[in-house]
Amino acid sequence: MGFLGMGKDEAEAKPTSALEQAQAPREDSGMFSGAVTGLIESLLDLGIDGKGPFDSAQKVADVKRAEKPDSEEAVDAVVRGHLKLAAAGGFVTGLGGFVTLPVALPANVVEFYVVATRMVASIASLRGYDINQPEIRSAVLLTLVGADADDLLKKAGVTPTGRLANLAAQRLPGPAMMVVNKAVGFRLLSTAGKKTLSRFGKGVPVIGGVVGAGLDSYLLKKIADHARHEFPPRARGL
Numbered sequence: 024m025g026f027l028g029m030g031k032d033e034a035e036a037k038p039t040s041a042l043e044q045a046q047a048p049r050e051d052s053g054m055f056s057g058a059v060t061g062l063i064e065s066l067l068d069l070g071i072d073g074k075g076p077f078d079s080a081q082k083v084a085d086v087k088r089a090e091k092p093d094s095e096e097a098v099d100a101v102v103r104g105h106l107k108l109a110a111a112g113g114f115v116t117g118l119g120g121f122v123t124l125p126v127a128l129p130a131n132v133v134e135f136y137v138v139a140t141r142m143v144a145s146i147a148s149l150r151g152y153d154i155n156q157p158e159i160r161s162a163v164l165l166t167l168v169g170a171d172a173d174d175l176l177k178k179a180g181v182t183p184t185g186r187l188a189n190l191a192a193q194r195l196p197g198p199a200m201m202v203v204n205k206a207v208g209f210r211l212l213s214t215a216g217k218k219t220l221s222r223f224g225k226g227v228p229v230i231g232g233v234v235g236a237g238l239d240s241y242l243l244k245k246i247a248d249h250a251r252h253e254f255p256p257r258a259r260g261l
Contacts, residue, residue: 059208065133066164067204070140071154077137080154088149089190094256097149101249105142107237109135136211139243143250151257152188157200164189164207166250175206187253235243 073079076088083101139141143166144154152159165172165187174184179202181195195203 063208066140070137082150084145101145109243146250147254150254158190
């Protein structure tokens with residue numbers, strides 16, 4: 024999803040254009056910190072737990088499990104359903120006014136991550152993981168940043184243990200989970216500007232919409248593939 028780790032040199036590099044500079048968030052600003060908190064709350068409270076017309080990840084998993092007794096077929100159905108949402112942009116009306124952040128971040132971007140979070144959490148549930156467990160919820164968020172996950176864990180003082188689902192075995196304290204979650208939020212927001220430029224900086228609205236739908240589907244598919252790897256099938260009760 025373009026969530027490449029930022030090295031020291033890259034982090035210190037200045038934006039190369041006035042537009043990028045204007046969109047580059049400052050991690051030391053109170054507004055940006057508030058945006059991180061708002062994003063993480065949206066992903067956990069809405070993306071996993073659901074609200075209003077937006078079903079929880081557990082409900083999505085339960086419905087697909089009832090329709091498809093084979094867990095892998097149920098996972099496939101969850102992915103297909105969320106890819107359709109991304110391509111059609113239907114999640115915009117589905118979420119309505121539930122998503123609010125203290126910065127001018129396009130609702131489409133936030134909603135994409137909310138939908139991606141629900142998809143990953145549903146996959147985790149269908150694969151036998153307890154998505155109410157704090158470590159699993161953090162693992163779900165870490166899945167959104169792809170290859171950056173290990174880097175963020177190390178920076179948060181947590182030792183990576185192979186697949187992200189293995190975080191559950193570490194029984195990390197609450198403060199450590201909060202640090203991990205906040206690190207994910209910072210990374211997502213810091214890359215949101217690039218994603219916004221690529222999606223919404225189109226001169227022709229119709230073409231831009233087609234490109235945006237295709238890009239969302241492509242990015243969501245990458246996250247789905249990553250989720251399948253990070254949450255391998257697990258025997259229930261373990």
